[in-house]
Amino acid sequence: MDFKIISALLGIIMLAMSVIAIYHKKMIVAVIATGAVGLFASIMYLFLAAPDVAMTEAAIGSGLSTIIFFYVLNRIRSNDKEGRESDEIDEVIK
Amino acid sequence: MKKLFVFIILIALASMLYPLLDTFHGNDKLSELAQFYAQKDNVTKVNSQNLVTAVVVTYRGLDTLGEVTILFLAAAIIAFFLKTESEKRTLRKNSEIFKTAAKMLVPIITMVGIYIFINGHLTPGGGFQGGAVIASGVILMLLAFPNMEFSHKFFESLESVSGLVYVGLAALGAIIGLGFLDNAILPLGKFGELFSAGAIPVIYSFVGLKVGAELSNILNKFKSVQAEN
Numbered sequence: 001m002d003f004k005i006i007s008a009l010l011g012i013i014m015l016a017m018s019v020i021a022i023y024h025k026k027m028i029v030a031v032i033a034t035g036a037v038g039l040f041a042s043i044m045y046l047f048l049a050a051p052d053v054a055m056t057e058a059a060i061g062s063g064l065s066t067i068i069f070f071y072v073l074n075r076i077r078s079n080d081k082e083g084r085e086s087d088e089i090d091e092v093i094k
Numbered sequence: 095m096k097k098l099f100v101f102i103i104l105i106a107l108a109s110m111l112y113p114l115l116d117t118f119h120g121n122d123k124l125s126e127l128a129q130f131y132a133q134k135d136n137v138t139k140v141n142s143q144n145l146v147t148a149v150v151v152t153y154r155g156l157d158t159l160g161e162v163t164i165l166f167l168a169a170a171i172i173a174f175f176l177k178t179e180s181e182k183r184t185l186r187k188n189s190e191i192f193k194t195a196a197k198m199l200v201p202i203i204t205m206v207g208i209y210i211f212i213n214g215h216l217t218p219g220g221g222f223q224g225g226a227v228i229a230s231g232v233i234l235m236l237l238a239f240p241n242m243e244f245s246h247k248f249f250e251s252l253e254s255v256s257g258l259v260y261v262g263l264a265a266l267g268a269i270i271g272l273g274f275l276d277n278a279i280l281p282l283g284k285f286g287e288l289f290s291a292g293a294i295p296v297i298y299s300f301v302g303l304k305v306g307a308e309l310s311n312i313l314n315k316f317k318s319v320q321a322e323n
Contacts, residue, residue: 059226
């Protein structure tokens, strides 16, 4: 029973984080929310008796991919400042 | 009109997925395939305490080879498109606390990663997990000291040598053992000890080194493109 409550809570948090990741206007918050989804998913995997998958998800899903997103975001922004294609990128982001 | 179509698609998806929820019930015993892997004969044949690793490295070893190939392709494509230039810029200085913490944590993180892939046949985890943990230690180092230069040559040669040894050991199993990726080419040892399960720990250690080097290379490429701006 406890297990069910905890997994339901984890699922609700994951859903909320995914909604934030899609709809938040600030990209940084969206990227961090994506990382948080991975973190809670790894806890979920641990509860579902898959510790090896949980390790992979924690290291790659919430660690490395978040940092790669930040690198890419930084790169896009510095292109933005030069005025190249800034309108197009804004449209894509919106 | 558009909303109507979205609504129709949602209803269709719901009616497709509802039977999954309706007929779901948990398993009270292993499935047929899992029973085949977990039977006594097969466990003594591979002699690995962590049966998941035995399945991943020997029974389904070709899948693992495919995954490693996909990761190699991704790293190669990233290296092809993100060309590094030797232009440097002065980056913002990090705080002293962050630098010191990174210096203290990186050796510990690397050691945990190595532990995970060396003990892959005894405890949960293995090559991919250990490699990812090592790569997260490398990214901490890259974030704390952005001006530090990593040796591309070292990582690239480590990756190629690990890949070659992995495929070589697998082919050796086909030549002197029972088949491709057979683990009985090395002595099987005693169940539950570090030197057991034949070639599994050796193969998984090289997979771990390869994955760690590849992920570190990818991250380093992304970082060096930042510095170019």
